[in-house]
């Protein structure tokens with residue numbers, strides 16, 4: 001096995017832009033890899049029966065040499081697809097220069113990336129760098145607690161963070177405490193104190209009623225991702241801002257999945273607001289803090305949170321840290337990813353091609369209403385909502401054991417397409433922002449074929 005991997009030299013794969021002809025692993029490799037996982041990897045994931053080898057753009061090959069079109073984008077991570085030549089070159093160059101220095105020192109890539117992200121957030125505020133979405137959200141929780149200690153209520157320090165039903169905020173203890181889904185908490189109690197996550201999303205009055213004397217912050221996703229692609233409404237966003245101002249609490253947004261231009265705007269709430277109110281009005285709205293990860297590094301593990309200027313120095317020296325956050329390597333890559341997204345007008349592309357995909361899925365719902373209920377989402381954060389498995393002719397037989405989302409994703413795999421299930425009835429499309437239009441069409445053709453077969 002070792003030889004097979006080494007056979008694909010690092011240099012070679014970095015330097016050739018489209019290295020799709022790399023040999024598949026030797027025969028039987030698929031079973032060998034799977035048995036390694038069975039024996040040595042903690043089985044926290046229910047994995048699909050696919051063993052991946054390499055990719056290029058929005059195409060991925062498994063170890064048997066079979067090609068898949070990837071509309072899952074590593075769950076909204078691979079914002080420029082796989083093995084982007086310029087990103088690979090930046091990785092190689094920065095790796096030869098400086099991979100890591102401690103956050104005890106300064107270095108240019110972190111400063112430059114912070115400057116870019118602050119610019120995208122409207123030009124003010126500051127950024128802290130972490131390594132993942134969950135870790136970025138932990139930073140938000142600590143920010144909220146610091147804020148609550150500096151701005152106590154009548155009953156003393158405030159610390160409570162309120163989030164919403166069907167939210168997802170990561171797998172740390174703080175993250176699962178804030179996540180409004182029972183399945184992530186099962187068997188891990190007691191939950192961390194100071195969280196409440198039972199408030200329905202897009203329900204302003206319920207949120208108003210939930211805020212108490214200990215509340216320090218509200219946390220929402222601009223578009224709920226794991227919860228099934230539900231966008232915040234414009235009334236909700238504006239109402240939460242008013243509520244937070246009135247009660248002097250922080251409005252925090254988890255943009256780990258929906259951010260970084262996925263919807264056509266840097267932040268998904270900007271997309272929602274500018275669609276409804278125009279760009280100028282949208283520019284007046286700002287949360288107090290935003291967490292980021294997934295697309296930020298284009299596949300390189302990277303997280304961050306942005307803090308509005310009035311709270312930007314709450315977390316002072318010694319109050320928070322992380323060994324690997326904001327390394328020269330990660331920041332150089334994230335800067336390159338940002339540069340390419342903007343240079344190649346990918347936000348507009350994601351918006352337009354996303355709109356086309358949305359319309360195609362909506363048309364499928366019209367044509368096959370007993371399979372597809374509707375289209376959800378914005379830009380390249382899309383969901384195809386299925387009807388329940390027991391009501392879909394082609395899926396009913398296995399309805400008891402596997403929900404419609406998983407069964408449909410299985411069928412799409414068989415047809416050569418990667419997508420991401422969400423809950424029991426949603427199939428998500430979270431493609432690379434540079435997905436060519438021809439591949440969007442190819443993906444839709446596969447989806448159409450599979451839906452037709454289920455009908």
Ligand SMILES: *Cc1c(COP(=O)(O)O)cnc(C)c1O
Pocket residue numbers: 131132133134135137168169170171221225226254255256257258293294
């Ligand atoms: C993926 C995700 C997270 C967790 O990010 P990790 O990098 O897996 O820790 C948090 N919030 C949202 C909205 C996510 O989609």
